[in-house]
Amino acid sequence: MAIEEWKVPFFSEKMPACPLRGCWLSFSLVDETGNGKAYGGLAYSVLDSNGQRHIGRLDGDGYVKLANQYRGPLVLTFEAVHESSGADYHGVLQARDHYPLPITELQFRAEHTRFVRNDGLRVEQNPAQEQANRFYQVEVRDLVRHTAHLPPPAPRSYAPRRHALKMMADLGFGPPQPALSGVVLFPNQHSVLEVRPLRALRPMLSTEDGFCALNLYQLALMATLSYCRFGQEPATQPQDEVRFPLDPSIGHLFAEKLSGYEQAWRVDAGQVQRFYPLYEEVAYSRRFEILPFDPQLYPQNSPKLLGEQEHPANLHFFDDEEQGTDTQAFISHHDEVVLISVRGTASAADGLRDANAHQVPFADGIGKAHEGFYQAYRAMREFVLRYLDQFYSGQRIVICGHSLGGAIALLLAEGLRRVKDADYNVLLYTYGAPRAADAEFTGGAADLVHHRIVNHNDPVPSVPAPWMNTTAKLWVPGAVTLFSAPAPAGLLFAAGLVRIGGNPYWHHGEQQHFMPILLPDGTHSSVLWKPGCESLEEAGCNRALYLNGDMPERDNLIKQLFQASQHFMVSSYVPAAWATLRRWQQTLDNRGSLVTAREYALIDHALGTMGRQLQDKQLELHRRRPANGRSHEHYDGLAAEIDRLQVSRQRLESLRWRRLQARDVYGSHAQGANLPASLKRWFSHRENRELSQVASIPPAPHDEHGKGQPLDLDSIV
Numbered sequence: 001m002a003i004e005e006w007k008v009p010f011f012s013e014k015m016p017a018c019p020l021r022g023c024w025l026s027f028s029l030v031d032e033t034g035n036g037k038a039y040g041g042l043a044y045s046v047l048d049s050n051g052q053r054h055i056g057r058l059d060g061d062g063y064v065k066l067a068n069q070y071r072g073p074l075v076l077t078f079e080a081v082h083e084s085s086g087a088d089y090h091g092v093l094q095a096r097d098h099y100p101l102p103i104t105e106l107q108f109r110a111e112h113t114r115f116v117r118n119d120g121l122r123v124e125q126n127p128a129q130e131q132a133n134r135f136y137q138v139e140v141r142d143l144v145r146h147t148a149h150l151p152p153p154a155p156r157s158y159a160p161r162r163h164a165l166k167m168m169a170d171l172g173f174g175p176p177q178p179a180l181s182g183v184v185l186f187p188n189q190h191s192v193l194e195v196r197p198l199r200a201l202r203p204m205l206s207t208e209d210g211f212c213a214l215n216l217y218q219l220a221l222m223a224t225l226s227y228c229r230f231g232q233e234p235a236t237q238p239q240d241e242v243r244f245p246l247d248p249s250i251g252h253l254f255a256e257k258l259s260g261y262e263q264a265w266r267v268d269a270g271q272v273q274r275f276y277p278l279y280e281e282v283a284y285s286r287r288f289e290i291l292p293f294d295p296q297l298y299p300q301n302s303p304k305l306l307g308e309q310e311h312p313a314n315l316h317f318f319d320d321e322e323q324g325t326d327t328q329a330f331i332s333h334h335d336e337v338v339l340i341s342v343r344g345t346a347s348a349a350d351g352l353r354d355a356n357a358h359q360v361p362f363a364d365g366i367g368k369a370h371e372g373f374y375q376a377y378r379a380m381r382e383f384v385l386r387y388l389d390q391f392y393s394g395q396r397i398v399i400c401g402h403s404l405g406g407a408i409a410l411l412l413a414e415g416l417r418r419v420k421d422a423d424y425n426v427l428l429y430t431y432g433a434p435r436a437a438d439a440e441f442t443g444g445a446a447d448l449v450h451h452r453i454v455n456h457n458d459p460v461p462s463v464p465a466p467w468m469n470t471t472a473k474l475w476v477p478g479a480v481t482l483f484s485a486p487a488p489a490g491l492l493f494a495a496g497l498v499r500i501g502g503n504p505y506w507h508h509g510e511q512q513h514f515m516p517i518l519l520p521d522g523t524h525s526s527v528l529w530k531p532g533c534e535s536l537e538e539a540g541c542n543r544a545l546y547l548n549g550d551m552p553e554r555d556n557l558i559k560q561l562f563q564a565s566q567h568f569m570v571s572s573y574v575p576a577a578w579a580t581l582r583r584w585q586q587t588l589d590n591r592g593s594l595v596t597a598r599e600y601a602l603i604d605h606a607l608g609t610m611g612r613q614l615q616d617k618q619l620e621l622h623r624r625r626p627a628n629g630r631s632h633e634h635y636d637g638l639a640a641e642i643d644r645l646q647v648s649r650q651r652l653e654s655l656r657w658r659r660l661q662a663r664d665v666y667g668s669h670a671q672g673a674n675l676p677a678s679l680k681r682w683f684s685h686r687e688n689r690e691l692s693q694v695a696s697i698p699p700a701p702h703d704e705h706g707k708g709q710p711l712d713l714d715s716i717v
Contacts, residue, residue, distance in 0.1 A: 021068050023187035024069075026190040027190065028190075029042065030128045030194055030195070031195065036058070040059065041059075043078070074184070076184075079144060090108060102145075102297070106140055111283035118681065120262070122196070128194070129192060129194075131190065136183060137194050143181070154196060165184050201257075201279040203222070204675075205219070208667045208668045214666045216429070220400075225267040226328065228248050228249050229250070230251050230312075230317035232251050232311070232317075236313070237306070241293060248267055248269060255290035258287060278679070279678060280669075280675075288339065289333060290312050293312055327342075333395060337398050344402040344403030364381075364414070365418050366440055367445075368441060369437040370434075380408070381415060397424050398426075400430065401433065402433075402569055403431070406434075407433050413450070427449050433461060441506075448508070452510065461507070511530060512530060513528070525583070526580065588664075593658060593659070594656075
């Protein structure tokens with residue numbers, strides 16, 4: 001049918017737009033309560049069907065009405081850039097040299113609204129919906145062009161019609177491809193757009209030097225997470241976008257769950273027991289960041305760079321399996337913290353590195369370090385420094401690691417602390433870490449804040465033994481001095497090492513020791529304390545020392561390996577850390593003491609038994625008096641150990657009268673505005689509502705031994 005002559009100038013094959021004016025359009029932006037004040041004055045842009053752009057600002061209630069525009073559907077966007085003074089964190093993100101973020105004013109406003117529901121799920125009805133001809137549940141990503149730095153969309157019942165936007169673009173009078181952005185509105189109707197709050201969850205971490213139960217638990221979870229893959233798809237050479245579907249994985253936790261305001265509890269693939277971190281709600285820009293991937297915006301993301309291409313996996317995740325050391329770690333940051341977590345032993349390459357106990361100079365400081373651990377540290381040093389060069393803005397650098405990962409983390413922390421002119425402020429928590437360096441290194445690193453956590457029967461912190469000949473090949477039968485036997489009343493001490501002779505390898509940091517307690521109902525808990533003597537710091541000793549020269553009996557080694565499960569994270573360290581947090585929370589609330597009279601009696605009796613065993617061994621060595629003169633060395637070592645054991649008993653007694661402060665439990669968050677809401681969220685999970693005087697450690701399933709976290713058998717040699 002021929003077009004009427006008067007219509008011909010207004011139509012073409014390329015743009016079948018309607019030239020007629022006379023329609024009207026109104027819309028409003030509201031939060032989940034139906035209030036639009038959060039978006040008052042926000043600059044908007046409307047593109048009509050004739051290609052004309054209408055710009056303006058919403059009124060104080062987030063509302064605007066347009067009249068006499070061209071008929072047909074229109075596309076609404078909010079592209080105005082947030083104007084920051086540069087002093088706040090939004091300014092830092094917008095102005096940084098690497099991966100500056102295109103933060104719009106809409107994003108800034110959405111970050112300052114709140115969810116109606118505590119779990120972040122969308123509400124069923126919005127009060128503003130009654131006045132609307134059309135109602136949409138939108139997200140910031142629906143209304144802006146650049147979306148790679150924004151969270152994935154949450155489920156919704158009233159999604160905008162994306163196909164309408166694409167259809168308009170295909171017809172030629174919408175936004176051009178590939179810049180397809182905006183929400184399609186229809187004329188002669190009032191549309192209400194409910195903007196989802198742009199909020200995120202992040203694990204709370206204290207930035208203070210002092211030890212606190214919060215960091216003990218939170219960093220145990222982060223250290224466990226280091227055993228997961230990064231989880232990016234595609235893992236290498238992405239083209240247009242990246243996803244993180246693997247649960248659990250590092251990318252999935254930070255880029256999917258927490259950025260979408262979903263609480264996550266799985267940090268290990270074989271995990272059954274739910275362990276929720278304490279999460280604080282923050283503006284989305286203040287979450288632990290996983291950097292965006294947008295080849296259109298960032299040239300370094302271009303697939304054309306091939307092996308030089310940057311993407312989230314190679315920025316946040318270090319894995320040099322192909323280079324032979326098989327060191328693995330992840331790094332992320334927000335405005336207050338840079339978090340680095342280093343993985344423990346998980347492969348044959350890790351085991352070979354553990355076994356290399358030869359010492360080499362620590363080139364980035366003083367003293368000497370375990371060569372295998374030092375090689376792993378050097379492998380990842382440049383990766384960490386490159387990240388800090390790009391994203392460090394004065395945050396506290398918090399490092400954690402388990403087992404082998406703890407040893408590497410120690411060398412990394414000291415190396416960073418000594419970077420010239422950087423002034424990095426480092427805080428270190430390690431779990432079940434072996435010795436990593438000699439006494440000179442330990443003395444030189446005295447200013448490094450390091451909280452070293454040892455589970456009561458974990459054999460790994462006992463190696464490399466201080467008296468080892470570190471320049472020679474060491475075999476399992478001559479590697480460590482081991483003890484194993486249960487103490488009375490269900491209180492267990494186990495495999496450990498009495499220091500006798502030289503001390504080329506020294507532990508660094510202030511040690512915190514999990515002391516197990518059997519509760520009246522048969523469940524287990526633990527007391528966390530600082531014992532102050534070698535026997536306990538290295539897992540205790542419960543029977544006399546039997547040596548043939550420096551060769552322990554092989555059956556002692558076998559007995560200790562039966563306690564290997566106490567080295568794993570999800571079945572030992574994490575539950576013990578959780579139980580400690582609950583115990584300290586209850587002690588703080590009740591204004592009680594850290595140990596009951598009954599617990600004190602049990603532990604004190606065991607310490608007394610250990611003292612008598614050491615005295616018996618001391619007497620035996622005195623009677624032998626071998627000609628080689630070694631007995632004096634052993635005798636003096638045991639005498640010193642007996643004295644330290646008395647100090648430990650005095651420290652234990654002090655726990656009966658110690659009164660906790662909020663900072664002992666929550667560190668820098670003790671007086672924080674977010675703490676009450678975070679605790680309410682944490683206690684909403686039934687697993688955390690333990691009301692007994694002592695929180696018990698959940699039993700581990702028979703088949704759960706910390707998947708991917710085998711005992712460092714090779715670190716014993």
